[in-house]
Amino acid sequence: MEPSELCRALEAGRATASELGLRADDVVVINNSDRVAMRLLPCDVLARVAPLRHLADSEFEVEVARRLADVGAPLAELEPRVAPRVYVRDTFAISLWTYYEPVEAEIAPADYADALMRHHAALRQIDLDAPHFTDRVAGALREVNDREQSPELPEADRELLHSTLSQLSAAISVNRAGDQLLHGEPHPGNLLNTKRGPLFVDLATCCRGPVEFDLAHAPEEVENHYAGADQALIHRCRAVDWAMFAAWRWRREDQMPDRDYWRAEGLNRVRASLSRCGLG
Known part of the structure; x- marks a missing residue:
């Protein structure tokens, strides 16, 4: 995302989490391309924020994650403290996920x-x-x-x-x-x-x-x-x-x-x- 859009996306992710009762005082950008992934602190949640033109893709991703979690797939799971859905704020689609601290080692x-x-x-x-x-x-x-x-x-x-x-x-x-x-x-x-x-x-x-x-x-x-x-x-x-x-x-x-x-x-x-x- 361009800088101006990125700033709005970060605020949309932070504000959405806060309204859902997750304390989000700080934001750390994990990845920024056509969508942005951010770590919210101190609630330690990963927010994925996409422009609304990607709303259907975001909803599809959440549905895939929800179904795969039920059958024990090795995947990063949705944030369990909020409803498993996509939230819309400003001009963005926001989904909230569990944050996993990465292990600094190559996967064999x-x-x-x-x-x-x-x-x-x-x-x-x-x-x-x-x-x-x-x-x-x-x-x-x-x-x-x-x-x-x-x-x-x-x-x-x-x-x-x-x-x-x-x-x-x-x-x-x-x-x-x-x-x-x-x-x-x-x-x-x-x-x-x-x-x-x-x-x-x-x-x-x-x-x-x-x-x-x-x-x-x-x-x-x-x-x-x-x-x-x-x-x-x-x-x-x-x-x-x-x-x-x-x-x-x-x-x-x-x-x-x-x-x-x-x-x-x-x-x-x-x-x-x-x-x-x-x-x-």
Whole structure:
């Protein structure tokens, strides 16, 4: 968020918690992009604040968290002292979560894979109306194909992203018999190392697809510890994942920190992934 919007978002999060009886004298920004995550003190709550255009996504995330908590999924839980819902204040959607003090240690690949397998097992126990991963691919394709939305994307790179997103995603989704609910983006930034063990966050990306789509977001060493994973399918999914990532970075209104670096790096990762698939 830009500085002026960020200030209003921080106040919206703080004021919402205070009105719910949670003492929030201080605010610490944990992450700031198109949404902001903040730690409220001394109540020690994590508030996730998004512009109202993301209200549906915020409500979906809360519903996913509520259902997964009932089946023991390894995830960061909603704040138990308030109702499990999204609150609206000013022009923002606010959800309140348990804050977990991070453990300063890298998650071992075997532990990462174990957490993901348990998360997938929990997802198989819930009934949820979620989009297929190809719906997300279609959204990225719209950004790539709309020159007004991605005016700075070079034409050669536009064609690279278009062909990767359209052709590879179609090939991946030919056989949907093994599809299930997924986290959607279980990359290292969305897996906290806590005293309770690894916990997943950012559940709004929940979608349907093969488990390999999730594994493609994890460090490569993780796939070796996930029983039954299709290595070739993981490589194809990884190319699609990086193509979506690059497409979002080239959006005119993208606010990811270090966007220029990640624009170039995203395209480099697409090419490297295609090369591993034998499609470079």
